[in-house]
Amino acid sequence: MEKKKLDELVETLDSLYLNNKSEQVARLSCGGAIELCKAVWRGDIQNGMAIIRPPGHHAEADRARGFCLYNNVAVAARCLQRDENVKKIMVLDWDIHHGNGIQDIFFDDPDILYISIHRYDGGNFYPYSSDADMDVVGGEHAKGRNINIPWPCGGMGDAEYIYTFNRIILPIAYEFAPDIVIVAAGFDASKDDLLGGCKVSPACFGHMTHMLKSLSGGKLALILEGGYNVEATANAMTACVSVLLNESPPKLKSLSPMDSAYETIQEVTRIQSHYWDSLAPVYMKPCNGI
Structure with missing residues (x-):
C-alpha cells in the first residue's frame, strides 16, 4: 500500500503501527x-526466551490491535497442541495489560490454563474491557x-507480585500440572516504566522466573510482550x-502487600476456589498490610 493509504488504514485500527514490512516481520x-x-x-534446550517484536497478546483470532498483529503466544501454544500433541499448557501473562487476545482464543479450551x-x-486501563475482571x-x-x-490501581510492586505467586499462581499451577509453561513476558510493570505505573524490580522478575522453573520439569518459554522503557525492559x-x-x-526485601492488592487476592481466591481444590477460601481483614 502507498503510505497515505496505509496511514488512513491505521487511523481506523486500535493502537497499531504499520509499514510495508509489518506483516513479514510479524510472521518472523x-x-x-x-x-x-x-x-x-522437544528437549533441544531446557528453557529459553524469545526476544521478538511485534508483541502479540492483544491480537484476537480475527483482529489485530494493541501493537499486536499475530498472537505469538497463542499461535505457539496451538502449534504445540497440533504438531507435538502436548496435552496441558499453562500460559502466564505478567504484562501490565490484560492479554485479551490470549483469553479470547483459549476461553473454552480446558487444556490451556491462562x-x-x-x-x-475498574475497566479504565487498556484494553478497557470488563472481560479483564x-x-x-x-x-x-x-x-x-x-x-x-x-x-x-497502580503502584503494585515486588510484595504484591510475590504474594500473588504464593497465594494463587503456584497452588493452581501445581494442581493443573502443566506439561510446559509459556510466559507472556511483558515488562511494563517494571518500576521505571511510567506507562505501567507499577514498581516491580528486576530481582522480582527473576524470582518469578525461578518459581516457574519448578513446574513441568523445567520446560519454560518466555515470550517478550510489552515494555515502554528500554532500559527497564533490558534489566x-x-x-x-x-x-x-x-x-x-x-534477595528481595521483606515487604508487605498493599491492602488493595490483598483484598484483590482474597476475592480472586474466593471466585477460583469453586474450581481449584488447592485454593482454600480463607478470609481475613488486612491488618497493617499483612
Whole structure:
C-alpha cells in the first residue's frame, strides 16, 4: 500500500503501527515464538526466551490491535497442541495489560490454563474491557481455566507480585500440572516504566522466573510482550535470563502487600476456589498490610 493509504488504514485500527514490512516481520516474530516453544518441548534446550517484536497478546483470532498483529503466544501454544500433541499448557501473562487476545482464543479450551496479572482500574486501563475482571473464569467447557488477577490501581510492586505467586499462581499451577509453561513476558510493570505505573524490580522478575522453573520439569518459554522503557525492559530481561541460566535470583526485601492488592487476592481466591481444590477460601481483614 502507498503510505497515505496505509496511514488512513491505521487511523481506523486500535493502537497499531504499520509499514510495508509489518506483516513479514510479524510472521518472523510469531515463528520465533513457535520455534522456541518447540525446542523447549522437544528437549533441544531446557528453557529459553524469545526476544521478538511485534508483541502479540492483544491480537484476537480475527483482529489485530494493541501493537499486536499475530498472537505469538497463542499461535505457539496451538502449534504445540497440533504438531507435538502436548496435552496441558499453562500460559502466564505478567504484562501490565490484560492479554485479551490470549483469553479470547483459549476461553473454552480446558487444556490451556491462562493466568493474567494486570492493571484493571475498574475497566479504565487498556484494553478497557470488563472481560479483564476477576469474575471472567472461562467458557462452558473450561470453567476455572481463565484466571484474571486485576489490580485496582497502580503502584503494585515486588510484595504484591510475590504474594500473588504464593497465594494463587503456584497452588493452581501445581494442581493443573502443566506439561510446559509459556510466559507472556511483558515488562511494563517494571518500576521505571511510567506507562505501567507499577514498581516491580528486576530481582522480582527473576524470582518469578525461578518459581516457574519448578513446574513441568523445567520446560519454560518466555515470550517478550510489552515494555515502554528500554532500559527497564533490558534489566528485567537480564534478571530472567540469568535465572534461566541457573544463576540464583538476588534477595528481595521483606515487604508487605498493599491492602488493595490483598483484598484483590482474597476475592480472586474466593471466585477460583469453586474450581481449584488447592485454593482454600480463607478470609481475613488486612491488618497493617499483612
